[in-house]
Amino acid sequence: EADIYQTPRYLVIGTGKKITLECSQTMGHDKMYWYQQDPGMELHLIHYSYGVNSTEKGDLSSESTVSRIRTEHFPLTLESARPSHTSQYLCASSVPREPYEQYFGPGTRLTVT
Amino acid sequence: GQNIDQPTEMTATEGAIVQINCTYQTSGFNGLFWYQQHAGEAPTFLSYNVLDGLEEKGRFSSFLSRSKGYSYLLLKELQMKDSASYLCAVIEGDYKLSFGAGTTVTVRA
Numbered sequence: 001e002a003d004i005y006q007t008p009r010y011l012v013i014g015t016g017k018k019i020t021l022e023c024s025q026t027m028g029h030d031k032m033y034w035y036q037q038d039p040g041m042e043l044h045l046i047h048y049s050y051g052v053n054s055t056e057k058g059d060l061s062s063e064s065t066v067s068r069i070r071t072e073h074f075p076l077t078l079e080s081a082r083p084s085h086t087s088q089y090l091c092a093s094s095v096p097r098e099p100y101e102q103y104f105g106p107g108t109r110l111t112v113t
Numbered sequence: 114g115q116n117i118d119q120p121t122e123m124t125a126t127e128g129a130i131v132q133i134n135c136t137y138q139t140s141g142f143n144g145l146f147w148y149q150q151h152a153g154e155a156p157t158f159l160s161y162n163v164l165d166g167l168e169e170k171g172r173f174s175s176f177l178s179r180s181k182g183y184s185y186l187l188l189k190e191l192q193m194k195d196s197a198s199y200l201c202a203v204i205e206g207d208y209k210l211s212f213g214a215g216t217t218v219t220v221r222a
Contacts (some may be wrong), residue, residue, distance in 0.1 A: 033210075042214040043156070043200070059211070090155055099144055099163065102210060104155035 003027055006091050006105035013081055014113055021076045021108045023091030032074040033102065035090040036060060043090065049074055081112040117213035119201050124219045125191055133186045133216045135201035147175050147186045148200040150215065156200055160186070188218070196220045 004025040013019055025032065030051040035043040035058075045058030049068040063085070064078050074093075078085055088109050092102040116138040125131040137145070144163040148156035162168055162177035162184060174187040186199055198215040205211070 035212075040215075040217075043210075043212040045209060045211070048209060058209070099146070099161035100204065101146065101158045101161060103158070106155050 004091065004093055004103055004105040006089075006108050008108060009106060010109050010111075012111045012113060015080075015082055017081050019078050019081055019110070021089055021091075021110070023074045023076070023105055024072050025074075025093045025103075025105075026072060027093060027095075027103075028071060029093035030071065030096060031094045031100075032068070033092040033094070034058070034064075034066060034074070034076050035092065036062065037088045037090060037107075039088075047076065081110075083112045086110060086112050117201055117203060117211060119199075119213045119216045121214070122217045122219070124221060127191055127193060127220055127222050129191050131188045131191060131218060133188070133199050133201075133218070135184045135186070135213060137182050137184070137201070137203050137213075139182070139203055139205065139211075141205045142179065142203065143206050144204045145175075145177055145184050146202040146204065146210065147173075147184075148202060148212075150198045150200055152197070159199075191220045193220050193222065 007022045032049045034047040037043045044060035046062040047066040049055045055066050088107050090107045091105040094100050094102045119135045147159040150156040160175040167176045172189045177184045198217045200215045201213040202210045
């Protein structure tokens with residue numbers, strides 16, 4: 001059973017607000033990831049981290065930013081939310097050995113009005 | 114980058130077998146995963162193939178042919194709880210996953 005948590009699970013917020021989506025894991029995994037998924041669509045990697053103080057942008061351009069100050073914590077921030085940011089955001093971490101499978105958190109469903 | 118294709122939807126009867134195909138084109142290949150995702154939930158890991166051949170895990174089996182850029186997930190003895198989306202994902206050398214759009218499997222009684 002993977003121990004990866006995301007808060008909030010659901011968020012409805014107005015345009016222009018700053019928001020931070022929290023992701024924490026208690027497995028000591030170095031590699032962590034943020035994905036964005038629209039209903040019925042594929043997951044797109046928007047950010048990843050290989051460890052503390054390491055962050056990289058993913059394949060899908062995103063206006064969000066991330067930080068990795070502690071191994072267990074990988075928050076995602078939107079400085080000014082817009083309706084186009086409405087989506088599901090999934091956080092994941094991967095085991096440090098083959099097959100390096102990724103474990104996903106429950107997700108945050110964000111709606112920007 | 115990756116180009117991953119899988120059928121959008123499949124329907125089968127309880128107790129039957131369903132095979133979900135996945136084709137991929139990749140500039141680097143370090144393995145292929147299958148994940149299951151129930152509606153509104155996070156994906157959960159099902160299987161991993163890095164060498165050619167069949168990997169069997171209970172009612173689920175996954176096959177890989179690297180030369181053909183092809184994989185399939187076989188679900189046997191279908192149960193109602195198997196109704197979900199099944200995601201094919203390819204991992205590149207630096208351990209980033211690229212996902213297909215998923216195949217929604219509907220199991221009917």
